[in-house]
Amino acid sequence: MNNILWDNKLKILDFAFQPIICANSGEIYGVEALLRNSLEAGFKNIGDVFDSAYKDGSLYTLDLMLREKAIQKFKKLKFHKSIKIFYNLDNRLLEMPNFSMGKTEILLKENKIEKSSLCFEISEKYKLNKIEDINDMLSVYKSEGYIIALDDFGSGFSNLQKLYHFDINLLKIDRFFIKNVGKSSKKRIFLNNIINLVHTLGGLVVAEGIETEEEMHVCRMLGCDLLQGYYIQHPSQNLDDIKVLYHHVKENIIKQENFLGEDRNIIESHILKIEGTYIENHMDKILEVLKKNSHAEVFPILDQDKRVLGMIREKKIKRYLLAPFGNEFLKKKTVRDLMDIAIIADINVNVNRLIEILSLNDEVEFIIITCDGKYKGYLDKNAVIKIISEKKIGEAKNQNPLTRLPGNTQISDFIEKTLLDKANGYIYTYFDFNNFKSYNDKYGFKKGDKIITLFSEILKDEEKDENSFIGHVGGDDFFLGIRQRPNKNFNDTLDKITSIADMFKTQARDHYDQKDLKKGFILSQDRSGQLRKVPLITVSAAILEIIPGERNCTIEDVSDLLFKLKKNSKIAKDSTCCSTILPYKQFF
Numbered sequence: 390m391n392n393i394l395w396d397n398k399l400k401i402l403d404f405a406f407q408p409i410i411c412a413n414s415g416e417i418y419g420v421e422a423l424l425r426n427s428l429e430a431g432f433k434n435i436g437d438v439f440d441s442a443y444k445d446g447s448l449y450t451l452d453l454m455l456r457e458k459a460i461q462k463f464k465k466l467k468f469h470k471s472i473k474i475f476y477n478l479d480n481r482l483l484e485m486p487n488f489s490m491g492k493t494e495i496l497l498k499e500n501k502i503e504k505s506s507l508c509f510e511i512s513e514k515y516k517l518n519k520i521e522d523i524n525d526m527l528s529v530y531k532s533e534g535y536i537i538a539l540d541d542f543g544s545g546f547s548n549l550q551k552l553y554h555f556d557i558n559l560l561k562i563d564r565f566f567i568k569n570v571g572k573s574s575k576k577r578i579f580l581n582n583i584i585n586l587v588h589t590l591g592g593l594v595v596a597e598g599i600e601t602e603e604e605m606h607v608c609r610m611l612g613c614d615l616l617q618g619y620y621i622q623h624p625s626q627n628l629d630d631i632k633v634l635y636h637h638v639k640e641n642i643i644k645q646e647n648f649l650g651e652d653r654n655i656i657e658s659h660i661l662k663i664e665g666t667y668i669e670n671h672m673d674k675i676l677e678v679l680k681k682n683s684h685a686e687v688f689p690i691l692d693q694d695k696r697v698l699g700m701i702r703e704k705k706i707k708r709y710l711l712a713p714f715g716n717e718f719l720k721k722k723t724v725r726d727l728m729d730i731a732i733i734a735d736i737n738v739n740v741n742r743l744i745e746i747l748s749l750n751d752e753v754e755f756i757i758i759t760c761d762g763k764y765k766g767y768l769d770k771n772a773v774i775k776i777i778s779e780k781k782i783g784e785a786k787n788q789n790p791l792t793r794l795p796g797n798t799q800i801s802d803f804i805e806k807t808l809l810d811k812a813n814g815y816i817y818t819y820f821d822f823n824n825f826k827s828y829n830d831k832y833g834f835k836k837g838d839k840i841i842t843l844f845s846e847i848l849k850d851e852e853k854d855e856n857s858f859i860g861h862v863g864g865d866d867f868f869l870g871i872r873q874r875p876n877k878n879f880n881d882t883l884d885k886i887t888s889i890a891d892m893f894k895t896q897a898r899d900h901y902d903q904k905d906l907k908k909g910f911i912l913s914q915d916r917s918g919q920l921r922k923v924p925l926i927t928v929s930a931a932i933l934e935i936i937p938g939e940r941n942c943t944i945e946d947v948s949d950l951l952f953k954l955k956k957n958s959k960i961a962k963d964s965t966c967c968s969t970i971l972p973y974k975q976f977f
Contacts, residue, residue, distance in 0.1 A: 395637045401430040405624035408565025409617045414761035415639035419473030422459040450484035505692035508536035571603040591730035591951040603812040654738040660766035665691040672719040695763040700726035736760045789861035794847035800860035814873035819931040822865035827923040828915035897926045931955040
């Protein structure tokens with residue numbers, strides 16, 4: 390390596406930092422170090438810097454110099470001790486004859502930075518000749534306390550294999566899956582399954598390449614833990630641009646906070662508390678806690694900023710204590726030596742996700758709960774069972790006893806939450822039977838209940854997917870909420886609602902006797918006591934379209950408008966009446 394030549398180039402090369410933030414708080418989690426000034430240093434592009442060093446066999450030497458440059462700049466951030474630096478690792482380092490482990494530790498000690506503050510990112514930009522070699526290197530790094538991230542997941546075809554082989558802390562999802570995710574149900578399905586898989590394996594998910602508010606919103610809703618991209622902030626070489634809190638993100642979170650984490654109160658009431666243990670502590674610290682609390686089952690392991698790095702089970706400690714000289718052996722060990730992977734969930738997680746975590750991994754005994762990325766407590770299997778039971782009881786209380794559909798409380802919750810979801814459009818439909826009272830008077834309440842059950846079953850059969858919500862207001866009144874798909878327009882949904890009404894009209898005929906069917910009406914007394922001909926049962930539909938965008942309306946506004954539409958639908962020729970709420974400040 391020509392040291393003079395590279396020294397001159399290194400003086401020109403610089404790093405820009407791009408923030409990675411917590412999805413549920415808008416607070417900074419870390420910064421990714423991105424190389425800059427490659428053209429000014431005489432290279433074609435950033436990749437050419439590393440390719441040139443690789444060709445002359447000096448890639449490892451250059452990389453160490455760049456690490457030092459990035460770390461020294463990182464240290465200048467006033468709040469660097471509470472965040473992490475993400476550094477891209479070129480896997481071709483392993484091919485360099487002078488490659489050795491341990492140099493980074495010396496570098497960090499000189500700069501008084503914790504190992505847990507450094508995250509190595511590995512991607513498939515360069516082909517891995519021996520996956521075992523890099524896996525061994527990453528395993529050593531992780532065992533020493535560094536954070537490991539798999540970068541650009543989804544950009545190639547072998548990422549899933551790497552996820553299987555590599556013991557990672559974080560997975561960064563490529564922009565391919567993030568771009569226009571709100572408009573692609575297929576991308577949302579893929580993204581949702583990737584997030585669930587990583588969480589089940591005990592990792593966190595970073596959505597990178599977020600460029601719009603809608604993309605951020607969808608990634609948060611699907612459960613991404615961390616966010617990165619131009620919408621948060623462009624990479625900057627100016628350290629003053631890096632903030633502790635990103636207010637535009639925080640404001641968005643506040644607007645949507647009722648839309649996410651609806652199970653939070655239940656989960657919070659069942660969280661078990663035990664003091665977390667710092668990663669650099671010796672095992673005697675945990676032994677002291679165990680003496681004070683003999684019922685302790687698990688010990689969460691944390692970094693200096695109370696972020697979860699792993700855990701140690703009480704069973705594992707006792708196996709050593711029961712062995713000859715076990716106590717002396719443990720006292721010589723650090724917490725890191727015995728640490729296992731921790732399954733982590735945010736406190737805003739949906740209860741159903743907790744069930745999935747337990748059912749997909751038989752070995753999971755504990756779920757560590759975090760809030761804004763920091764340790765909050767933990768749940769054992771019994772606590773999760775209690776949470777599930779409590780939620781089911783709560784749902785049952787609000788369900789209609791006849792149809793087992795969500796009642797008014799859940800309908801109101803749905804409307805409130807979807808009004809906050811400005812990234813998506815929704816259609817609310819209020820169904821009300823026509824001529825039901827006359828039917829009830831003649832055929833009795835039992836047969837009337839069968840008509841009500843018939844309509845509920847038609848709704849359940851027709852609207853099974855994740856975009857729909859069905860509720861039973863009471864009596865012969867029902868509610869249907871549909872999140873509009875990007876490839877569907879209002880007329881498609883209107884056709885669906887018309888189809889539901891036609892199906893009910895046809896099937897309801899089976900609940901009349903032949904004489905009334907032939908006549909096409911029944912005789913019934915009106916309020917003045919006069920007999921009149923009442924047509925067979927049908928259903929009217931009041932349909933309200935909510936356009937995506939900023940909405941300056943409340944649930945009361947929606948209720949008032951649906952009531953007016955319902956009155957008009959009763960007298961409309963086709964028993965439907967439609968209206969639209971546009972994303973303007975004044976719409977009435």
